[in-house]
Amino acid sequence: MxxxxxxxxxxxxxxxxxxxxxxxxxxxxxxxALAAAGPEDREAAAASLELAAAIGRIEQVAHGLHxxxxxxxxxxxxxxGGIGPWLAARQGYATGHARALARDARLLACVPDLAPHLTxxxxxxxxxxxxxxxxKACKDTSIDPAEATSAILHLVKQDGVSAAAGHVRALxxxxxxxxxxxDHERHRQRSKAESWRLENGLWRFEILLDPAxxxxxxxxxxxxxxxxxxxxxxxxxQILPEDVKTTEQITAHAxxxxxxxxxxxxxxxxxxxxxxxxxxxxxxxDTDTDAEPTTTSGPMHNPAAAxxxxxxxxxxxxxxxxxxxxxxxxxxxxxxxxxxxxxxxPATAVLPDPVSGTMGPTIAVMRDPASDTVLEERSGxxxxxxxxxxxxxxxxDDVIPLAALVRTPPTRLAPLRDSARPxxxxxxxxxxxxxxxxxxxxxxxxxxxxxxxxxxQPIDQxxxxxxxxxxxxxxxxxxxxxxxxxGCDRPFPWSLEAHHLTxxxxxxxxxxxxxxxxxxxxxxxxxxxxxx
Numbered sequence: 001m002x003x004x005x006x007x008x009x010x011x012x013x014x015x016x017x018x019x020x021x022x023x024x025x026x027x028x029x030x031x032x033a034l035a036a037a038g039p040e041d042r043e044a045a046a047a048s049l050e051l052a053a054a055i056g057r058i059e060q061v062a063h064g065l066h067x068x069x070x071x072x073x074x075x076x077x078x079x080x081g082g083i084g085p086w087l088a089a090r091q092g093y094a095t096g097h098a099r100a101l102a103r104d105a106r107l108l109a110c111v112p113d114l115a116p117h118l119t120x121x122x123x124x125x126x127x128x129x130x131x132x133x134x135x136k137a138c139k140d141t142s143i144d145p146a147e148a149t150s151a152i153l154h155l156v157k158q159d160g161v162s163a164a165a166g167h168v169r170a171l172x173x174x175x176x177x178x179x180x181x182x183d184h185e186r187h188r189q190r191s192k193a194e195s196w197r198l199e200n201g202l203w204r205f206e207i208l209l210d211p212a213x214x215x216x217x218x219x220x221x222x223x224x225x226x227x228x229x230x231x232x233x234x235x236x237x238q239i240l241p242e243d244v245k246t247t248e249q250i251t252a253h254a255x256x257x258x259x260x261x262x263x264x265x266x267x268x269x270x271x272x273x274x275x276x277x278x279x280x281x282x283x284x285x286d287t288d289t290d291a292e293p294t295t296t297s298g299p300m301h302n303p304a305a306a307x308x309x310x311x312x313x314x315x316x317x318x319x320x321x322x323x324x325x326x327x328x329x330x331x332x333x334x335x336x337x338x339x340x341x342x343x344x345x346p347a348t349a350v351l352p353d354p355v356s357g358t359m360g361p362t363i364a365v366m367r368d369p370a371s372d373t374v375l376e377e378r379s380g381x382x383x384x385x386x387x388x389x390x391x392x393x394x395x396x397d398d399v400i401p402l403a404a405l406v407r408t409p410p411t412r413l414a415p416l417r418d419s420a421r422p423x424x425x426x427x428x429x430x431x432x433x434x435x436x437x438x439x440x441x442x443x444x445x446x447x448x449x450x451x452x453x454x455x456x457q458p459i460d461q462x463x464x465x466x467x468x469x470x471x472x473x474x475x476x477x478x479x480x481x482x483x484x485x486x487g488c489d490r491p492f493p494w495s496l497e498a499h500h501l502t503x504x505x506x507x508x509x510x511x512x513x514x515x516x517x518x519x520x521x522x523x524x525x526x527x528x529x530x531x532x
Contacts, residue, residue: 027055057121064118067128070102071109104132111135111146117153126161127153130168137172184210201398205255224254279478280405282392284444284452392442395478405442443478451475451512463509468498472510476517485522497523 030051037044070083079086087098108114117123134152138145155164173179187210195205228250231237244253262270391399444453451459454471483490496517502508
């Protein structure tokens with residue numbers, strides 16, 4: 001016991017720490033010298049590689065010794081809560097990484113023959129992980145883990161870690177035929193997708209997928225990325241935006257393109273019949289968006305008056321459509337309503353928008369004339385305040401320049417026109433090689449934040465129609481955001497349904513002012529109230 005205590009006295013540990021200080025100082029001096037060298041200094045370039053290789057060997061030695069020390073600490077139960085939690089708490093490892101490191105140390109300790117290889121620094125962290133997986137696969141089988149790890153070690157040194165990984169995978173599945181199924185089930189359970197807005201305005205997407213679904217996504221991204229890089233580089237067609245240059249940027253653009261293809265696909269293909277497309281909301285040009293929203297007694301509750309307001313404000317130039325188009329749309333909107341239906345009766349309370357807070361549009365408590373059910377009416381429009389001039393607001397409340405929402409055709413360059421190959425020249429007339437000219441969907445609203453035009457066309461075109469049109473459903477999705485039944489916040493992707501405030505059977509018009517969004521459950525509640 002005394003010998004062990006003598007061997008582990010504190011000064012030896014302090015000596016190791018002092019060695020680390022000396023090593024850091026030495027490497028720092030060499031890095032400083034290399035930083036002063038220019039790209040033309042080939043001796044410095046060779047020295048930088050030698051330094052990196054030396055540090056790599058030191059790292060591998062340290063990793064091997066670290067695993068052995070952790071194995072001994074685990075054997076004598078040095079940490080009350082386990083080595084994994086100790087690593088996370090004392091050495092700053094992520095919890096999952098700490099658990100994996102402790103598990104690998106424990107497994108590798110089962111094969112004493114591996115100790116010299118770990119001490120010599122022959123193994124990278126990836127290689128030690130493969131050896132630990134090999135030991136785990138051999139557990140409770142007739143295969144000797146020492147022989148199996150010796151074979152994998154030989155493969156690592158001869159063919160590399162990637163080749164050895166395939167052999168370890170094959171060994172795992174041979175010894176546990178159900179492993180593939182159990183792994184697949186576990187991976188699907190852990191699959192998730194999250195997105196959030198960063199402080200700088202960018203969006204981050206984090207996706208975990210099982211290998212089966214990941215293969216489909218990767219194949220689609222890689223196919224698009226490879227095609228665009230080939231077309232841009234070899235064939236001379238500027239098919240990508242000018243600011244998309246690096247491989248990472250091209251892959252990000254491919255991710256966006258896949259989403260666009262899904263939204264533009266027929267409902268049968270995307271398997272989402274009522275999902276609204278990506279929408280950008282903008283005020284009508286020359287509309288004073290600082291004006292106060294209409295009160296609950298204004299045109300918001302009178303379709304005829306609302307139509308008149310539309311005619312007055314829509315005869316202005318759409319920045320993304322010809323003036324004649326907007327004028328025609330305004331004239332069409334002015335002549336759509338031929339009667340004024342009964343309207344819902346507003347209560348006096350005005351509530352904050354539950355989606356965007358107090359700066360959002362007016363939300364008035366409404367009572368459905370057909371029942372005593374309280375609904376919420378939302379005027380939609382500029383959630384979160386005034387939209388800057390020349391900009392639009394995305395469905396997720398991001399401010400986007402209107403100019404960025406207009407598509408531009410790709411530049412067709414001379415190399416294809418002058419090519420001797422007919423196939424190259426034919427590409428210039430192939431629509432698949434040219435960007436489509438469809439612009440993003442833009443929903444214009446008037447000074448009272450009421451949706452008026454969708455892609456330059458009036459939203460309310462047939463007040464006598466029995467069902468809401470696709471344009472009206474899109475406007476409802478942007479305006480209401482959720483089910484308007486009091487206390488319900490089911491979002492529009494739940495296939496919310498358009499409900500007539502004044503029943504259609506009683507002369508209620510199919511216009512936005514007489515429509516509201518309800519989930520299926522509360523739509524049934526309004527039409528078939530419980531007699532009890």
